[in-house]
Amino acid sequence: MANLRLAACLDTAKVSPDCHDCLGFVMDVNLLFAGADPAANVANVANVAKPVGPMVVLGTIMTITYVLIAFDWVHKTVAAMTGAIVSVAAALMMGVFKDEAGHSAYDKAVHDIIGHDIGVIGVIVGTSVLVEIASSSGLFHFLAVKIVKKTKGDPQVLLAFLTMATIVFVSFLTIAPGTLIMVSLTLVVTKELDLPPKPYIMAVAIGANSGALVTFASGICTLMLGTAGNLPYLHFFRVSTPMAFLSAFIAYLVIRRIYRNDLVSRVSPQERMAKINGFNEWALVKDRRLFYRCAVILAGTVLGFSLAQRLGVGLDLIAFIGGTVALLASRMYPDDIIKKVNWSMILFFVGLFVIIGAVQETGLLDWQARQMVAISGGNPTITMLLLALFVLILSGVMDNIPVAATLIPLVRSMEAQGLPGEPLWWSLVIAANLGGNSTPIGSVSSVIALNALEKERHIKIGWGEFLKVGGTICLLQGILTLIYLFAFDRFNLFPLRPV
Amino acid sequence: MPNEPFGNDDHLNEYVGMFEAAAHALSGTIVEPTVTTILLACDGSNQDDTARRLAKKFAGSATIAEIAPATDVAAILQAATSHQPQLIVIPVPYGHDYAVLKGESLGSTVDMLLLESPCPVLCVRDLLDEANLAEALSHPLIPATIDSTSTLQAAGWAFRAASMGGRIRVLGLVDEDVLNEAKQLIDQDADAALTFVEQAQRAINRELGSAFATIQQEAYGRGIEVGVETVVGRFVPAVEKAMHDRPHLVIWGRQKDHNCPSFHRAADLILASRWPVLIY
Numbered sequence: 001m002a003n004l005r006l007a008a009c010l011d012t013a014k015v016s017p018d019c020h021d022c023l024g025f026v027m028d029v030n031l032l033f034a035g036a037d038p039a040a041n042v043a044n045v046a047n048v049a050k051p052v053g054p055m056v057v058l059g060t061i062m063t064i065t066y067v068l069i070a071f072d073w074v075h076k077t078v079a080a081m082t083g084a085i086v087s088v089a090a091a092l093m094m095g096v097f098k099d100e101a102g103h104s105a106y107d108k109a110v111h112d113i114i115g116h117d118i119g120v121i122g123v124i125v126g127t128s129v130l131v132e133i134a135s136s137s138g139l140f141h142f143l144a145v146k147i148v149k150k151t152k153g154d155p156q157v158l159l160a161f162l163t164m165a166t167i168v169f170v171s172f173l174t175i176a177p178g179t180l181i182m183v184s185l186t187l188v189v190t191k192e193l194d195l196p197p198k199p200y201i202m203a204v205a206i207g208a209n210s211g212a213l214v215t216f217a218s219g220i221c222t223l224m225l226g227t228a229g230n231l232p233y234l235h236f237f238r239v240s241t242p243m244a245f246l247s248a249f250i251a252y253l254v255i256r257r258i259y260r261n262d263l264v265s266r267v268s269p270q271e272r273m274a275k276i277n278g279f280n281e282w283a284l285v286k287d288r289r290l291f292y293r294c295a296v297i298l299a300g301t302v303l304g305f306s307l308a309q310r311l312g313v314g315l316d317l318i319a320f321i322g323g324t325v326a327l328l329a330s331r332m333y334p335d336d337i338i339k340k341v342n343w344s345m346i347l348f349f350v351g352l353f354v355i356i357g358a359v360q361e362t363g364l365l366d367w368q369a370r371q372m373v374a375i376s377g378g379n380p381t382i383t384m385l386l387l388a389l390f391v392l393i394l395s396g397v398m399d400n401i402p403v404a405a406t407l408i409p410l411v412r413s414m415e416a417q418g419l420p421g422e423p424l425w426w427s428l429v430i431a432a433n434l435g436g437n438s439t440p441i442g443s444v445s446s447v448i449a450l451n452a453l454e455k456e457r458h459i460k461i462g463w464g465e466f467l468k469v470g471g472t473i474c475l476l477q478g479i480l481t482l483i484y485l486f487a488f489d490r491f492n493l494f495p496l497r498p499v
Numbered sequence: 500m501p502n503e504p505f506g507n508d509d510h511l512n513e514y515v516g517m518f519e520a521a522a523h524a525l526s527g528t529i530v531e532p533t534v535t536t537i538l539l540a541c542d543g544s545n546q547d548d549t550a551r552r553l554a555k556k557f558a559g560s561a562t563i564a565e566i567a568p569a570t571d572v573a574a575i576l577q578a579a580t581s582h583q584p585q586l587i588v589i590p591v592p593y594g595h596d597y598a599v600l601k602g603e604s605l606g607s608t609v610d611m612l613l614l615e616s617p618c619p620v621l622c623v624r625d626l627l628d629e630a631n632l633a634e635a636l637s638h639p640l641i642p643a644t645i646d647s648t649s650t651l652q653a654a655g656w657a658f659r660a661a662s663m664g665g666r667i668r669v670l671g672l673v674d675e676d677v678l679n680e681a682k683q684l685i686d687q688d689a690d691a692a693l694t695f696v697e698q699a700q701r702a703i704n705r706e707l708g709s710a711f712a713t714i715q716q717e718a719y720g721r722g723i724e725v726g727v728e729t730v731v732g733r734f735v736p737a738v739e740k741a742m743h744d745r746p747h748l749v750i751w752g753r754q755k756d757h758n759c760p761s762f763h764r765a766a767d768l769i770l771a772s773r774w775p776v777l778i779y
Contacts, residue, residue, distance in 0.1 A: 184514035280524035
């Protein structure tokens with residue numbers, strides 16, 4: 001009955017927090033899904049007693065923006081910025097944000113939201129500067145060739161080494177730069193050894209997403225979730241790093257199995273050996289001094305990340321210190337480096353945060369969180385597993401960054417309902433990174449790798465082939481993820497975050 | 500497949516070029532030139548003192564034979580025949596001494612000397628104090644293009660200059676002027692032209708890969724710092740930009756042919772530079 005009355009309100013555009021019917025609807029939903037604690041229910045009713053109209057309008061704007069992003073109809077940044085502008089305008093017109101003394105509705109709709117997430121943006125900018133300088137030293141390229149030479153050109157060993165090297169490089173350099181180095185090397189090595197590049201490119205594309213799980217700062221998505229969930233740097237080594245290597249091992253086994261007929265060399269072992277030894281890694285060295293300095297700065301930054309919470313500072317400050325010290329130590333012209341920071345992606349994030357902030361203010365995400373908890377019957381373990389499953393599927397069909405960004409307030413809301421936060425945050429971290437393996441557009445590493453293969457070798461990996469390989473891997477990794485998370489939850493292995 | 504929207508694959512061409520270079524790079528050898536005699540050709544200009552100090556720093560245990568005033572190229576060449584120097588040091592006053600001629604001419608003496616000299620010529624441009632002189636010598640800059648006569652030969656001089664410590668910079672340069680001429684010749688559309696630039700950038704990496712590898716390996720053995728970078732741009736402005744107005748010793752190899760581009764680049768480099776330029 002409440003729903004019928006709400007529909008009537010919507011038809012006559014009279015939805016308001018003062019309307020008894022609308023409030024009744026929200027209360028029904030809340031009482032149904034909020035769990036058993038009556039005191040919490042009362043508190044939640046007060047929190048979510050918000051009109052439905054803005055939820056529908058802003059939810060629609062967010063959905064349209066995400067569709068544009070997912071199908072690549074408009075450049076992602078332009079889509080996010082447009083969505084942000086429309087969201088702010090709609091939110092202000094519908095009175096989602098209210099003026100307060102000395103604090104305008106506009107401030108709350110834009111500046112407060114961006115300010116709230118500025119930490120993530122700061123970490124991205126700081127680490128981008130550091131990674132750009134570290135990459136330009138050429139020593140990562142040098143090390144990559146050194147590693148490949150150890151394979152002696154054996155096709156199967158090469159596959160294993162490339163997968164491992166991708167994980168290591170991504171964990172230090174983040175997904176895009178790490179993938180790019182490994183994809184470039186793979187294209188050249190396979191050409192020299194007369195090997196089909198597909199299995200190796202797939203190994204790099206899929207291994208990179210495992211690499212993003214190794215540390216807090218290994219991937220943008222990981223970094224965003226780690227910051228939002230206040231997950232300590234060192235906890236990653238206990239929870240997600242083992243998963244990184246386990247998931248990569250699955251990827252290796254599946255690729256080796258599916259491409260078994262391609263992992264055979266047409267040249268003799270002696271010839272392979274000669275070709276692989278013919279690589280002169282010194283041609284890749286750009287600046288030894290810079291590499292040593294960057295290695296020290298990278299190590300210092302990692303140490304800083306791990307100590308940030310004890311020091312009472314944000315990770316953005318540590319990243320900024322790392323980036324600034326790298327700029328000073330490199331003696332490079334700062335403008336040359338700063339302009340290489342991915343400003344397009346930063347603007348994409350700003351737009352995304354503004355949209356999500358406006359939608360969150362309507363109470364829609366709280367309502368969705370309650371739906372999810374309700375489906376699981378309020379059971380924390382089932383909620384965690386459902387969340388992981390949902391994210392695994394969703395990350396395959398669209399960029400995992402908007403997926404993660406949208407689910408952050410959802411998980412916060414679930415936490416506010418009394419569910420333990422650690423399992424939810426870790427399920428989000430693992431599932432958002434691995435979910436991208438199922439389709440060719442699910443992750444930045446796959447897009448980079450497949451485009452590079454097409455551009456350099458004119459070889460296409462179509463949706464069918466990718467779904468066969470990536471889909472199988474993602475299915476197995478998904479099952480592993482659910483078992484892994486269940487085991488951690490069952491045996492209380494999730495480390496507790498500092499209060 | 501959609502394109503990577505955030506330009507994360509911008510470095511793809513550069514990285515593939517680097518690995519291609521590594522796949523075919525050979526290890527060469529760098530021979531540091533033996534210098535027993537330096538011919539110092541002072542001309543009575545303000546730069547004489549800087550030229551003397553530079554020759555002294557460069558000489559080490561070598562003998563310095565000075566001829567002054569050396570305003571006549573025939574006299575310099577005659578002295579070179581008799582002294583058999585391995586290097587001629589000559590002042591080539593920088594623009595502010597001859598404001599009208601700035602950027603226009605090196606003067607007939609230097610012009611002819613570049614063509615006729617039996618050995619490398621070190622041109623001293625602006626007045627340098629002791630600190631700037633030391634910094635220039637310890638920071639040799641080697642522009643390397645497809646038409647460099649020998650990057651390894653330049654490296655030999657650079658290692659000699661930076662033997663007391665310093666940092667050698669090798670600038671792999673894709674010359675925009677040459678590219679533009681080539682693009683016009685083959686009349687390509689904009690997209691193809693972009694690919695053309697990318698291919699040229701990769702080609703320079705491939706071409707110079709062996710030289711880069713040899714220089715880095717040698718530098719590692721000697722404990723000398725070397726920075727290698729590849730840029731696209733017009734030759735002289737790109738070299739100027741790379742220096743960021745800090746003292747360097749620019750080293751460039753030219754062919755002894757007035758019609759050869761490498762000769763004109765030598766002259767252009769000297770004209771544009773405030774810092775010493777060694778032409779071999």
